[in-house]
Amino acid sequence: MARNWSDYKTNSWVQWCPACGNFGILLAMQKALAELDLPPEKTSIVSGIGCSSRIPYYVKTSNIHTLHGRPIPVAEGIKLANPEQTVIVASGDGDLLGIGAGHFVALGRRNMQIAILLHDNAVYGLTKGQAAPTLPLWLKTKALDAPNIQSQINPLLLAFASGYTFIARAYAYHVDQLKDLIKLAINHKGTALIDILQPCPTYNDIMSKEWYEKRIYYLTSADPSWDPNISSQEDFDMKAPKILDKMTEWGEKIPLGIFYRNISIEPLETRIEKILPGYLQYPPAKRPIDIKSKPIVHPFTEFKDRIVQT
Amino acid sequence: MLRKEIYFILGGPQGAGLETSSSVLTSAFTSEGYGVISDREYYSNIMGRHSYIHATVSSIRIPRSLTYPVDIVGAMDAETVFTHFNDLSKDGFIIYDSGTENTKIQQVISMEKEVYERIMEFLNKNNINQDIKSLVNYVEKNTKITPIKLDYRGILNTLRDKFSINSVEAQKYKSSILIGAVAGLTDIDSQSIATGIEQRFKGKQKIIDANKYIADFVKETIQKQFGSQLKLDHSSINMDEFIVSSGNDIVGMGKIVGGVRYQSYYPITPAADESVFLEAHQAISVNGKPISSIAVFQTEDEIAAITSAIGSALTGARSATATSGPGYSLMVEGLGWAGHNEVPLVITYYQRGGPSTGLPTRGSQSDLLFSLYSSHGEFPRIVIASGDNMEAFYDSIDAFNFAERYQLPVIHLLDKFLANVISTTPLPDFNQIKIDRGMLTFNPKVKGAYKRYDLSSPINERPALGSGVVMWHTGDEHNEYGHISEDPNNRRAMYEKRMKKLEIADKEIPIEKRAIYYGDENADFLLIGWGFVKGVALDAIEELKAQGLNGAYLHLKMFIPFPSKYVKGILDKFDNNRVIDVEHNIMGQAAQTITTNTGYIINKFILKYTGRPIYRMELVNAVKNILNNKSDREVLTYGE
Secondary structure, X not given: OOOOHHHHEOOOOXXXXXOOHHHHHHHHHHHHXXXXXXXXXXXXXXXXXXXXXXHHHHEOOOEEEOOOXXXXXXXXXXXXXXXXXXXXXXXXXXXHHXXXXXXXXXXXXXXXXXXXXXXXXXXXXXXXXXXXOOOOOOOOOOOOOOOOOOOOOOHHHHXXXXXXXXXXXXXXXXXXXXXXXXXXXXXXXXXXXXXXXXXXXXXXXXXXXXXXXXXXEEXXXXXXXXXXXXXXXXXXXXXXXXXXXXXXXXXXXEEEEEEEEEOOOOOHHHHHHHHOOOOXXXXXXXXXXXXXXXXXXXXXXXXXXXXXXX | OOEOEEEEEEEEEOOOOHHHHHHHHHHHHHHOOOEEEEEEEOOOOOOOOEEEEEEEEEOOOOOOOOOOOEEEEEEOOHHHHHHHHHHEEEEEEEEEEHHHOOOEHHHOOOOOHHHHHHHHHHHHHOOOOOEHHHHHHHHHHHOOXXXXXXXXXXXXXXXXHHHOOOHHHHHHHHHHHHHHHHHHHHOOOHHHHHHHHHHHOOOOHHHHHHHHHHHHXXXXXXXXXXXXXXXXXXXXXXXXXXXXXXXXXHHHHHHHHOOOXXXXXXXXXXXXXXXXXXXXXXXXXXXXXXXXXXXEEEOOOHHHHHHHHHHHHHOOOOEEEEEEHHHHHHHHHHHHHHHHXXXXXXXXXXXXXXXXXXXXXXXXXXXXXXXXXXXXXXOOOEEEEOOOHHHHHHHHHHXXXXXHHHOOEEEEEEEHHHHHOEEEEEOOOHHHOOOOOOOEEOOOOOOEEOOOOOOOOOOOXXXXXXXXXXXXEEOOOEOOOOOEOOOHHHHHHHHHHHHHHHHHHHHHOOHHHXXXXXXXXXXXXXXXXXXXXXXXXXXXXHHHHHOOOOEEEEEEOEEEOOOHHHHHHHHOOOOHHHEEEEEOOOOOHHHHHHHHHHOOOOOEEEEEOOOOOOOHHHHHHHHHHHHOOOOOEEEEOOOO
């Protein structure tokens, strides 16, 4: 019997502020997992630190609440050792693009099959509203003493430059559209980013629900011929300028949807299999290392070339 | 007269092939039944700075230490002659290139200013001109040292006709001139040298042949002119086979036998070579059939190295990361997470000279206290340290066993000395090796939501992530299910549960894995050390015994949990004035750890923190000074 979204609920009280965008993301995630019918024990949500990083406790899968900025490398370790595990990173903009930005970039080079859900509210909520890396220059949200003097990062462009092969933007209150994107991101054979715009009703009084809803539109509804799919280098050369054009659009209009989906770049798992045949069949986590407490590898046969006879 | 032991230095610019000389000679001496220990000293540099090999070859035992003076200085360049002529014994040999005769010390631009000034002072004091020829003349007149002048260019030019190797390429064969010179003076069989060369250059026939040719040619030349004046006695070691390996490689071997399935690293000296070794052995096969694989993952930094190893460890794969001080500094937040979440994780920690970048390619033991106390908060960890290749091999396996049995991070301390020293090691005893995976399971009996941190026992069943149960892990304080809890009663119970594991480890881990006493009942002074100090301490004790001083050595291997009772028991048997701490740091960190754990205060110290290893002769001398009440604290400095 297929699972229902409520099968992925836990008994924990969800402790976000009323009207927090995280509620929409949580529901979309549970629905996506249910529609994909993913076994809870074979699915891991890995988060960092911050309001959004509490999401692991509200989803009944085998989850890990890591250190500030470090959900990506923890997720990578899981995926490398056990490629069968479905691995989703859910964390905030400060976590992924501030303290953890190096890992965000490095993951793109690897193109591992990990879906990144970037909870993007432009503020550090849990520490009371400081500017996060996605807060635009000169904005003065209510917790700030003075306007923000640091420019914002464009997560889509950063992901594109780093090698992510699935790049999308969503809006937290559009649960069904977000759910569909999450499903695609999880199934994408490579690294996927969904930049999820979410109002923070407590600390970001400028980029509010009304602020967003005046600006957002879907790429496909504005342009029915919009095609983010890339399957070859030629394809890339042809479509990249338009994709970049849309990725840089921000202001009066903010586009949502899939910006870029490249299926011509192989994921790290496949690359490892090429240099280490058998890796996917015999992944590190899945095979015994001993027989009745004796090592499987005998030192004197494995390292024969290091033994000198006298 | 046949020699029982010989000591030599081979020097030249970094990148010129000294590692080749070291590995070939070590294999060659070993295949003739001799024991070898061969240290490599080098600058943080790819090419050009002065580096050297310093070795002991023995016919009577497997050598454990290095010493001065040496019997041979083999110089690839003028800098080696200037830097090391003073290291020679009274009747030693110096092999040098006739092409450098007119080189003045001022022309050696790679020489550090401080070294230059030291040598200039010597030259001026003895009225020696500032070129190699004058220095060699001085040595010839005033000592019994034999200079051996060889025309390196002429020798290498012969490769052009015989192997069509041009003169630029031929420079790479300088290492075989030195190999041939050592082989000639010590009368090593050409076949042994050939075996060493073949092992080094597996299958590259032209390179093998050219190297053999050069080595043989030089060997014959030297034997004709000087005979084999340093011929070694027949070996009385009597072993059929040895492993010839660096410390880096033997740790890699230990990890593979111990079942490592994930190793992360960020490139750093002197740890990276271990990961490179593992990369070459990623495919695990038995009888030619692939059965498993090791994921060796080069991360973007050491933070990712430790946190990805944590992720991997959660899946049930034996996971490790290898680093040195600067990298470990970045890892400590992750270390706390692993301790708090009861993650079995091995951190192989090769100490080098700190703080900051410090002496990146030089040895040190100054990170003991850091490894014991690093990361905020309180959590259990096990800290072990290895003193030689054999210990490093077993400890690499034990580290995983402890990590999984007690579900905690294990820090395995090594140092640059051990990492880069190539030595002959007897084969480990396979019967002694056991794999203990503790309470790991891939088939948990309970299904669904799971009490990963069940308070009914300090050590719980540990299901691999993905194996049938839903679990939560968090860096926040958590309840039995891994959910956040700030409840004071839960806090106390979880805190105590975690720390309790150390008490269990303290009871269960046998003393021989934690501290080893070398000495007899009548010993009347005690050296205490750890790590690479072991070899030189044991050799010094032996030498002092021959001089009528009966001492013992207490070798510390496990610092957490510390074998307090055992150590205190031994210390109490000795006169406090004759208990001497020997370490490669300025603070006496092991001595402080002893005081912290036992209340015993050590008052005599022999310390070295120049980045160079402690040499036998300087340790023997320092011990005598302390025993004769000449000083309480000896600081050793020998070595370039």
